[in-house]
Amino acid sequence: MRTQLMGALLAIPALTCGTRAALSHDAQHMHHHAPPPAACQTTALACASVATPAFAPDGKLWLTWVAGGRVSVASSTDHGKTFSQPTTLAATALSLDDGPDARPKIVAGSGGRLVLTYATRDQKYNGHAFIVRSTDDGKTFSAPQAMTNGSPSQRFEAVALDPDGRVFAAWIDKRNVAAAKAEHKPYAGAALAFAWDDRPGGTLEAATIARDNTCECCRIAVAFAGPGKPVVLFRNIFDGGIRDHAVITFSGATPGPLYRVSDDDAKIDVCPHQGPSLAIGKDGTYHATWFALGRKLKGLYYAHSEDGGKTFSVPMKLGDANSQTSRPYVLAEGDTVYLAYKSFDGVKTSIELMTSRDSGKTWSKPSAIATTQDASDHPLLIANQTTAYLSWLTLKEGFRLIALEPQS
Numbered sequence: 472m473r474t475q476l477m478g479a480l481l482a483i484p485a486l487t488c489g490t491r492a493a494l495s496h497d498a499q500h501m502h503h504h505a506p507p508p509a510a511c512q513t514t515a516l517a518c519a520s521v522a523t524p525a526f527a528p529d530g531k532l533w534l535t536w537v538a539g540g541r542v543s544v545a546s547s548t549d550h551g552k553t554f555s556q557p558t559t560l561a562a563t564a565l566s567l568d569d570g571p572d573a574r575p576k577i578v579a580g581s582g583g584r585l586v587l588t589y590a591t592r593d594q595k596y597n598g599h600a601f602i603v604r605s606t607d608d609g610k611t612f613s614a615p616q617a618m619t620n621g622s623p624s625q626r627f628e629a630v631a632l633d634p635d636g637r638v639f640a641a642w643i644d645k646r647n648v649a650a651a652k653a654e655h656k657p658y659a660g661a662a663l664a665f666a667w668d669d670r671p672g673g674t675l676e677a678a679t680i681a682r683d684n685t686c687e688c689c690r691i692a693v694a695f696a697g698p699g700k701p702v703v704l705f706r707n708i709f710d711g712g713i714r715d716h717a718v719i720t721f722s723g724a725t726p727g728p729l730y731r732v733s734d735d736d737a738k739i740d741v742c743p744h745q746g747p748s749l750a751i752g753k754d755g756t757y758h759a760t761w762f763a764l765g766r767k768l769k770g771l772y773y774a775h776s777e778d779g780g781k782t783f784s785v786p787m788k789l790g791d792a793n794s795q796t797s798r799p800y801v802l803a804e805g806d807t808v809y810l811a812y813k814s815f816d817g818v819k820t821s822i823e824l825m826t827s828r829d830s831g832k833t834w835s836k837p838s839a840i841a842t843t844q845d846a847s848d849h850p851l852l853i854a855n856q857t858t859a860y861l862s863w864l865t866l867k868e869g870f871r872l873i874a875l876e877p878q879s
Contacts, residue, residue, distance in 0.1 A: 545558070550872050560615075568589070634697070640667075660714075681719060706747070822850045843867055
């Protein structure tokens, strides 16, 4: 069972008008595995295929994962070497939406406050997103709250804590798709929806649609440009059916203008299931990474914006042309910007790290900081108050938290 789940991380599924299709990118990452042990029918971290980390202000590492059809969460005070006894959430009525881009998410606030989101889906890939909260350092969690009502599908939810402690959530929503269908009107893709806590630690307010006609099956990225200013990076559908990435900066509950990140010219009605990554430096620079499947650009790219997302630098291509690359992720911490991605050479998968000390203008050469010869999750980057880390779950080596040192 675990072999099948982890293998799914290595071939990217695509959706064509709501149906499954095969997409060749990353397909050669497949490996033949030995039969999984019986223990991997359990909810243990050892049986997980995806794991999402977060640091609390007190330095404690939190991790959430899906295994055995359940969502679990645990903490570590020794940087992931050992974990507390997990808290496992109640089973869901529908199957969990536990693909690499639809993983459960976690954010950790002060005073033992945790916010966890996850989603279920039916056989037609209609999703239902939920939020749960803990105020006692993960010992207990509230009953699941639907992130929104009145929508037939929500997927790829993202959650973040504002500097003032309020929760901001965004997701891909299909309520307007259903309304258009009922009126026999065309509607491309889905919509970007969002909601704030009504107060710190409270319930989510009613959902608001920030943008119609977004790609319906790629995760979105959220970062903060300041208190009350969440920024969302997502794959938009521009005129002519072009599915290129765009960014919106919010002012409280008001979405700002839509700005294009790059002219990839992705005229294609499939979804690569490789969502973007976004980080905002202390100087206000936006740092974006994404996977391009366009007529002008193909592969992994990075660009930055020094004017609040209005314009972005010329895209910088990532990776060696002789290797298959995927899953870029960016983190801005202190004076350093970190950029990691997966690279597969036909035998092993490596996580390549690049660093920039000048807000993304120049970068170090890629350096492999971790490898595996089996299936693996996405590389994720996180930081506590002193150090940046790579968080990586692999079938063979298990969970690893690797401290990053700036590359020369």
